[in-house]
Amino acid sequence: MQMLFKLFMSFALIGLGAYGGGLVTIPLIQYELVASRHWMEFDEMARILAIAQMTPGPIAINAATFTGFRLNGILGAMLATTAVVLPSILILITVVPWVEKFKDNRRASRIGQGVHLGVLSLIFYAVWSYGHAAIERWLDLVIAAGAFLFLIVFEGKVHPIIAILICGLIGMFVF
Amino acid sequence: MSPVMWHELVIKRRWIKDADFFSVISLATVVPGAIAVNIAYLLGRSLRGKSGSLVAVLGTILPSFFVILFIAFFLLPFFKYPKVAAFLHGCAIAVAGQLAFAGFIFGRKLLRRWQHFVVCAVGVITVGVFKLHPIWGLITASILGFWLCPENNL
Numbered sequence: 001m002q003m004l005f006k007l008f009m010s011f012a013l014i015g016l017g018a019y020g021g022g023l024v025t026i027p028l029i030q031y032e033l034v035a036s037r038h039w040m041e042f043d044e045m046a047r048i049l050a051i052a053q054m055t056p057g058p059i060a061i062n063a064a065t066f067t068g069f070r071l072n073g074i075l076g077a078m079l080a081t082t083a084v085v086l087p088s089i090l091i092l093i094t095v096v097p098w099v100e101k102f103k104d105n106r107r108a109s110r111i112g113q114g115v116h117l118g119v120l121s122l123i124f125y126a127v128w129s130y131g132h133a134a135i136e137r138w139l140d141l142v143i144a145a146g147a148f149l150f151l152i153v154f155e156g157k158v159h160p161i162i163a164i165l166i167c168g169l170i171g172m173f174v175f
Numbered sequence: 176m177s178p179v180m181w182h183e184l185v186i187k188r189r190w191i192k193d194a195d196f197f198s199v200i201s202l203a204t205v206v207p208g209a210i211a212v213n214i215a216y217l218l219g220r221s222l223r224g225k226s227g228s229l230v231a232v233l234g235t236i237l238p239s240f241f242v243i244l245f246i247a248f249f250l251l252p253f254f255k256y257p258k259v260a261a262f263l264h265g266c267a268i269a270v271a272g273q274l275a276f277a278g279f280i281f282g283r284k285l286l287r288r289w290q291h292f293v294v295c296a297v298g299v300i301t302v303g304v305f306k307l308h309p310i311w312g313l314i315t316a317s318i319l320g321f322w323l324c325p326e327n328n329l
Binding site: 013015016017018019022023024026027028031036043046047049050051052053054055056057058059060061062065066069070074077081084085087088089091092095096110111112113114115116117118119120121122123124125126127128129130131134135140143144145146147148150151152155160163164165166167168169170171172174175 | 247299
């Protein structure tokens with residue numbers, strides 16, 4: 001019971017921080033599941049995140065469903081998925097009636113800019129914290145750098161999933 | 176996901192106008208949570224009120240929920256196999272590259288003035304050096320960014 005409550009709180013917090021794309025959830029998930037609660041090893045979390053990235057749908061939700069299932073079966077999956085969307089739904093329910101006044105407001109665009117910078121700083125942090133844990137050997141670093149360069153070169157032309165799949169296939173041969 | 180939603184709702188079904196769709200997106204981006212879910216809530220609400228928002232949110236979540244359950248249920252036992260583990264390890268490393276790529280793209284777009292660099296650095300230091308919960312990095316940088324940064328057209 002206590003475990004389910006903690007699972008719910010963790011994913012509610014992850015949902016609260018999940019702005020925009022979803023990559024920003026990676027440092028939050030890593031902190032909650034690995035560093036703070038010790039529910040799983042980094043490697044297992046990284047696999048779940050990789051699958052969450054490759055499956056359709058928002059990463060945060062996919063990761064919540066998978067982690068919830070892994071920790072507490074179907075009930076865990078339902079609980080974690082609900083928890084991850086609940087904060088944003090509650091905020092939207094509260095905020096929407098105000099929005100008519102808020103729309104096209106300069107203050108709203110400044111809030112948006114602040115939040116974008118916050119997301120960017122978490123992504124920079126994640127490059128270090130996730131990268132530090134995921135990259136163990138020179139070979140890992142070469143593959144990660146390859147994925148980075150591939151995405152830069154084909155910016156906007158290929159979906160990031162392509163890079164992830166290619167690296168997976170390379171992994172099958174080299175690891 | 177939002178281009179798919181745009182195509183489905185604006186072009187195919189003609190449920191909402193282009194301009195309305197984009198004002199919904201801008202709100203969906205400022206509110207926490209997956210953008211797709213926020214968009215679904217807002218559009219569902221504007222089309223059919225409370226029940227519309229509920230149905231739209233469930234419609235966004237349930238497909239991936241079942242896909243993930245399927246994967247977790249039937250494929251989890253295979254993760255132990257060396258080749259599958261090697262594949263997933265390769266994928267996990269690629270995510271590090273993808274994070275760096277996202278940092279590069281957003282950084283190029285957002286870091287225009289020295290204030291932006293300061294705000295970002297404070298966010299990173301809060302989490303990386305003081306080891307606070309990442310959510311504090313987000314909150315600190317957001318507040319500081321709002322307070323410190325002059326108007327900037329993104």
